[in-house]
Amino acid sequence: MYTTYKCSPSVSTHTKEFITLNSFQEGGDGGGPSACDNQYHSDDTPVVALSSGWFNNKSRCLNKIKISANGRSVVAKVVDECDSRAGCDKEHDYQPPCNNNIVDASKAVWKALGVPHDQWGGLDITWSDA
Structure with a gap:
């Protein structure tokens, strides 16, 4: 059993949350095609999946958000949901449900934020609608 969530914290001009690393490419750890456009996206494109409450x-499909961390900012397109209500099945690449405060981001987002590669995986951030 895993904790599931139906809501996420309110979005303000500087919502403090947690960014994780995801590949939206075919065969990547994101599982199937993105929920917003039924497409895969290059790791070199700044795209994100949001926890279910924010999604x-x-x-928010195909809208842009501004992510800030590490003294830098990047604008990324919302293309998918980081499902906070379900998981541990083929559709979700057998991963547990997301927490309710996740921005799951492509490698391009991590690069733009200037995070050293050996520190990729999890980082406190702020974000807002762009």
Whole structure:
């Protein structure tokens, strides 16, 4: 059993949350194609998946968010959901449900934030709608 979430913290101009690393490419750890456009996305493109509460039934699909950390900012496109309500199945690459405060980001986002490669995986950030 894993904890699941139906909501996420409110979004303000500087929502403090946690960024994780994800590959949105075919065969990547993101599983199937992105929920917003049924496409795969290059690791070199700044794209993200948001926890279910923020994804809000696709209401942020293909919109951009501004992510800030490490003294830098990057704008990324929302292409997928980091499912906080379900997991541990083929559709979710057998991963547990996401926490309710996750921005799951491509390698391009990590590079733009200037995070050293050996520190990729998890980082406190702020984000807002762009």
